[in-house]
Amino acid sequence: MVRRTSIVIWIVLIAASALLVSRLHVDTDMTAFLPRAASPAQRVLVDQFRDGVVSRLVLVAIEGVTADRSAAISKRLAERLRGNDDFVAVENGEDRGFQRDRAFLWSNRYLLSDRIDADRFTTAGLRTALRHDLAELASSASVLVEHMLPADPTGEMLHMIEQQTGGGEGPARHDGVWVSPDGGRALMLVRLRAAGSDIDAAQRALAAIRSAFAAATKDPPDTAARLLLTGPPVFAVQARDRIKSDATRLSVAAGLLVATALLLVYRSLRVLLLAFVPVVSGALVGIAAVGLVFRAVHGITLGFGATLIGEAVDYAVYLFTQTAPDSPVEATMARIWPTLRLGVLTSICGFSAMLLSSFEGFSQLGLFTIIGLAVAVCVTRWVLPVLIPARFAGVRQSPTMMRIATLAMRGRRLRIGVLALVGVAAVSLAMDRGRFWAGDLASLSPVPPAELRLDQSLRHDMRAPDAGFLIVIRRPDQEAALQAAERVGTALAPLVGPHPLGRPALAGFDSPTRYLPSLATQRARQAALPDAAELRSAMDAALQGLPFQPGLFAPFIAALDKARSAPLITRSDLDGTSLSLKLDQLLTRQREGWTAMLSLRGVTAPELIARSIAAVPGATLVDLHAESDRLLAAYLREGVSLACLGAAAIVLLLAASLRSLPRLAAVTAPLTAAVLVTLAALRWGGHALSIFNLFGVLLVVAIGSNYCLFFDRQRGDPAGMPRVLASLLLANACTVAGFGVLALSRTPVLHDLGLPVAIGTFLTLVFATIIMSPMQPPSPSDAAAH
Secondary structure, eight states: OHHHHHHHHHHHHHHHHHHHHHTOOEEOOGGGGSOOOSSHHHHHHHHHHHHSGGGGEEEEEEESSOHHHHHHHHHHHHHHHTTOTTEEEEESSOGGGGHHHHHHHHHTHHHHOTTOOGGGGSHHHHHHHHHHHHHHHTSTTHHHHHHHTTTOTTOHHHHHHHHHHTTSOOOEEETTEEEOTTSSOEEEEEEESSOTTOHHHHHHHHHHHHHHHHHHTTTTTOTTOEEEEESHHHHHHHHHHHHHHHHHHHHHHHHHHHHHHHHHHHOOHHHHHHHHHHHHHHHHHHHHHHHHHHSSEEHHHHHTHHHHHHHHHHHHHHHHHTSOTTOOHHHHHHHHHHHHHHHHHHHHHHHHHHHTOSOHHHHHHHHHHHHHHHHHHHIIIIIHHHHSOTTOOOOOOOHHHHHHHHHHGGGGGGHHHHHHHHHHHHHHHHTOOSOOBOOSGGGGOOSOHHHHHHHHHHHHHTTOOOOOEEEEEEESSHHHHHHHHHHHHHHHGGGSSOOTTSSOSOSEEEOGGGTSOOHHHHHHHHHHSOOHHHHHHHHHHHTTTSOOOTTTTHHHHHHHHHHTTOOOOOGGGGTTSTHHHHHHHHEEEETTEEEEEEEEESOSOHHHHHHHTTTSTTOEEEEHHHHHHHHHHHHHHHHHHHHHHHHHHHHHHHHHHHOOHHHHHHHHHHHHHHHHHHHHHHHHTTOOBOHHHHHHHHHHHHHHHHHHHHHHHGGGOGGGHHHHHHHHHHHHHHHHHHHHHHTTOSSHHHHHHHHHHHHHHHHHHHHHHHHHSOSSOOOHHHHHHO
């Protein structure tokens, strides 16, 4: 009855899990491996990674042809892309791309300019502006000034244009489009309409860019032209493709390696299929559990399935290998179950540290593995014996494997060598003066170094500023955020100039209020505008003695009179201009309210800036580089804490189960040695450790403890040690294969998890064999009897 109940429960569980898995969404967003940030400044940083406007920008370059041809292709490409709804803005330096911007600035100059006040339109204010115009008419800017002078003698348009450019230079130009400094590339900036987290939309948009490029180079043909794409959307799509490919490739590779090992040892297809029953069951239920809790399963979690193959198959290996010929499987299971159960619990303790992580991706990996291992061991315990035919009484072990196991037991004489190696590793780690931990967020990036170098190269060509400092303001609504940003701008204005030490405290800043002033400020500016009669009288007086023709400034008087009653500017008024891109970078809506950001340039005195904005409640100066370092340090602190917690839980569990200090010391000695040598090996290889390596080392303890427990259980029966060791050798080979293929992954999470586990679990078995084997191996006749 119990056997039948086990089968029924197993079938129902598998069927329900398969149904759930068939409906699951596979997520490949790598920001799942960024934790929940602790401080407001860190939240800004992480939000920009996840879904900021920067996450929607694609940098485009055209190279491989002459500057004239690349410029022509750029124009044709931009023309095609501007008609596509997937793109909000397409900028390549052409003037036509800025016509809407200029029209918007010109039409709204008296609401947008921060110089508007009542004094500006008095006789004295107008006379000062007109004298400045006379000086400009004699300069190199005379053509532009002469064109705007009748309608804008106070120079508001030129003032705003100077603010928009930040006083700096944009990209170089050739034939009206942006090019790299050497002219070898034509450059373009494309902003996607979809959110940065919408990878399907990003993939569709990138395909549209490539298709438009193919059309732009077709007539006339430019076969030598090459298209380069970089930026967060490109990285996201490439990462998804890479993760999907790795998940499939690694799982297949791990499965084939494990299957090959099992076939070589057991030489039975039936045993092979039975061995994979717990693996498939655990993986299916584990994925279903992740879907229930997280509503989606990350592609990396699927890639981690390769590790489940390597470890979950161990349980069947222990059962089959430790079952002697003509011995019932049930008897073997009853004998090894206490050790197997304890080993699974230690593994669960290790993976629980991942489950508690603030990284959602790690939490998924932890939940998947815990559920998968628990199901796999339960299937091994209650389902597998039922599936084995009654006439199936034990597995005949490979003679070669048994000979290897017997020889391995003679390795006890190498204890001194192990002790020396561990000592060298410990001293090496203690005296390590190199960069021990990966020191920046790039260590968490799924982007290969070559792609990062291309991105940096194109950003350099675009002369994109390095945004090192931000001022962040959070308010419950948009109007309050804009008003606070205006107060901060007023506080910063005196700092853009000489510093008490003789250097500027701040070269400049950009504020969302340059593109969208608060409604209160717009009303105040309108109120400062004089009526037509008053302005005409002030202008006539200001013109006395100046060489301007009578009636020249009639357009100015009409424009000012129109601005007095013009509708106030709203956010939607910027749609269709590239100014909306700049505004959206600096003013964002979030679930808890609105965030206004002011980007700073040329900061030399951050402490002075912090004091200047202290009067604005909630305004925070953020050093992005320092904050990213703090964020990474917080990740590492959490990782170290959780790893220590997981290791402590494993040791406590072992202590409670073994109830003997000498036995506990014997079981933990190989684990300690393996961890030290693994860490040292990574450092000897020039590998700066990441948080992923840290969790990998914890898994060495969780998985390796299984080997040590079997050695401990067998201490009173040396004759049976070869068969036990044979099972451990095969299980270890499967585990090393499962995690070893992860070390070949192009995704940092999988690579940095797999490498230390593959090394560490192998070393754990080697050290356990040397440290915990009986003093004398059994005689061949004793070994054969078992």
